[in-house]
Amino acid sequence: MPQSLVIQTAPLPVRPADVLVIYAAEGQPPAGAAAELWQATGIDWSRIAGPGKFTGKAGESLTIPAPAGIPAERALLVLGAGKMAEGSPPLSAFTDRGGSLLAKLSGKVERVGVVLDGPELTPQAIAEIAAGIRLRHYRFDKYKAPKPAEDNNDPPTLTVTLHVNSKGAVDHAIADRMHVVDGQLLARDLINEPSNVLGPVEFAGEIEKLHERGVEVEILLPEDMQKLGMNALLAVAQGSPRPPRLAVMRWDGGKVGEAPVAFVGKGVCFDTGGLNLKTGGGMEDMKGDMGGAAAVVGLMHALAGRKASLNALGVVGLVENSIGPSSYRPGDIVRAMSGTTIEINNTDAEGRLVLADALWYTQQRFQPRFVVNLATLTGAIIMALGHDHAGLFSNNDELAARLFAAGQATGEKVWRMPLGPAYDKLIDSRFADIKQVGGRPGGAIVAAQFLQRFIKDTPWAHLDIAGTAFGGPATETNAGWAAGFGVTLLDRLLRDSYEG
Numbered sequence: 001m002p003q004s005l006v007i008q009t010a011p012l013p014v015r016p017a018d019v020l021v022i023y024a025a026e027g028q029p030p031a032g033a034a035a036e037l038w039q040a041t042g043i044d045w046s047r048i049a050g051p052g053k054f055t056g057k058a059g060e061s062l063t064i065p066a067p068a069g070i071p072a073e074r075a076l077l078v079l080g081a082g083k084m085a086e087g088s089p090p091l092s093a094f095t096d097r098g099g100s101l102l103a104k105l106s107g108k109v110e111r112v113g114v115v116l117d118g119p120e121l122t123p124q125a126i127a128e129i130a131a132g133i134r135l136r137h138y139r140f141d142k143y144k145a146p147k148p149a150e151d152n153n154d155p156p157t158l159t160v161t162l163h164v165n166s167k168g169a170v171d172h173a174i175a176d177r178m179h180v181v182d183g184q185l186l187a188r189d190l191i192n193e194p195s196n197v198l199g200p201v202e203f204a205g206e207i208e209k210l211h212e213r214g215v216e217v218e219i220l221l222p223e224d225m226q227k228l229g230m231n232a233l234l235a236v237a238q239g240s241p242r243p244p245r246l247a248v249m250r251w252d253g254g255k256v257g258e259a260p261v262a263f264v265g266k267g268v269c270f271d272t273g274g275l276n277l278k279t280g281g282g283m284e285d286m287k288g289d290m291g292g293a294a295a296v297v298g299l300m301h302a303l304a305g306r307k308a309s310l311n312a313l314g315v316v317g318l319v320e321n322s323i324g325p326s327s328y329r330p331g332d333i334v335r336a337m338s339g340t341t342i343e344i345n346n347t348d349a350e351g352r353l354v355l356a357d358a359l360w361y362t363q364q365r366f367q368p369r370f371v372v373n374l375a376t377l378t379g380a381i382i383m384a385l386g387h388d389h390a391g392l393f394s395n396n397d398e399l400a401a402r403l404f405a406a407g408q409a410t411g412e413k414v415w416r417m418p419l420g421p422a423y424d425k426l427i428d429s430r431f432a433d434i435k436q437v438g439g440r441p442g443g444a445i446v447a448a449q450f451l452q453r454f455i456k457d458t459p460w461a462h463l464d465i466a467g468t469a470f471g472g473p474a475t476e477t478n479a480g481w482a483a484g485f486g487v488t489l490l491d492r493l494l495r496d497s498y499e500g
Contacts, residue, residue, distance in 0.1 A: 468485040
């Protein structure tokens with residue numbers, strides 16, 4: 001079993017612990033309560049700090065085994081806080097600080113005390129440190145057998161005590177932030193689940209658990225979608241024996257009758273590519289092709305947990321793109337719910353078909369204030385932006401600017417990509433109203449143009465998260481595979497621009 005984690009706060013001064021942690025800014029000795037703790041060790045700071053020694057750069061660490069004079073039984077851990085910035089650093093810097101802290105711990109540590117004392121350490125900043133600790137602690141190993149030494153002995157709980165000023169305000173900020181962490185970890189769990197366990201029906205079952213949090217959930221069955229004319233979504237699903245679902249989640253925390261904000265997610269629980277079969281290398285990663293839907297579910301979980309003061313809607317189309325006697329084919333023409341006919345060029349461009357019907361349904365039924373869709377849509381966006389930014393496409397400058405600002409604040413960064421007539425004409429079809437793909441050049445942009453054909457006059461943004469949802473390099477806050485990207489970004493968007 002993994003070591004369980006408890007994060008708690010306590011007022012200064014510090015209590016005894018196995019490891020005590022203090023911070024020092026780049027080129028500066030420890031300050032405040034950390035300075036008092038360091039002075040108690042009797043060690044001259046100039047002996048261990050300076051060029052070629054400990055400099056205080058972000059991510060740098062120095063371990064001093066059980067120094068005399070302080071209540072640390074095993075070690076004092078000095079961590080670099082980076083340069084002292086003018087003004088307030090982004091909150092994501094503190095999230096990274098928490099993740100880095102956890103990564104630096106070694107051995108079977110049970111009690112860790114962290115000194116957090118300084119003008120930049122607001123309650124919100126400390127809450128981000130706590131969030132980073134918890135995000136980095138995450139592991140998905142439910143299918144691993146315990147090691148023999150652990151069979152009868154659960155590992156000790158790791159208790160991290162944050163020693164702070166203004167304990168009450170910090171506790172409130174941490175409790176609020178942890179609702180969003182819960183949502184992000186739920187999204188990671190959903191993405192990490194193998195597809196033989198989590199298909200469309202099982203995914204819908206997980207969504208129904210949101211009832212317990214006060215979210216209204218409605219699940220549409222294939223016959224419901226057939227009546228609505230969702231032939232684009234149904235075409236993707238028809239090659240699989242596992243039937244599709246469309247899940248609607250409503251959180252009514254705002255004014256009665258006020259139009260909701262809406263989030264739509266691509267939920268392809270496994271993607272073989274269909275008859276345009278993917279190559280074998282990396283196909284196992286396609287269990288994560290529902291990363292957009294996972295983010296929407298995680299967001300709704302977070303909004304309900306923190307009792308967000310607005311009306312929010314989540315819609316996810318859940319399918320499996322498989323191969324069978326009834327698989328849809330290149331050259332087929334399907335009529336989407338909007339009435340638009342679509343020529344199928346490539347069965348591996350299935351996510352945009354799912355979203356076409358889900359987006360139209362969301363707008364037609366709920367008339368939202370805006371709609372943001374999330375999808376692991378194209379490999380082309382990874383070629384353009386790598387794993388550090390998601391692609392942002394939008395018909396509304398204000399919404400795009402707000403998403404960009406939320407990304408900068410949270411570290412879930414987005415970069416705006418172009419839309420325009422030159423790209424749009426690439427999906428004109430000889431045989432139908434539009435075709436599904438427009439060739440390799442500008443593939444991520446052309447996919448976004450396709451989605452825009454199913455947007456009315458609603459403010460809309462499309463986030464292509466193929467490079468950020470899973471499979472990227474390890475970060476300070478994620479040592480695993482699935483990131484849960486989008487939950488924190490969209491929660492910040494709503495907090496900053498649409499609540500209160």
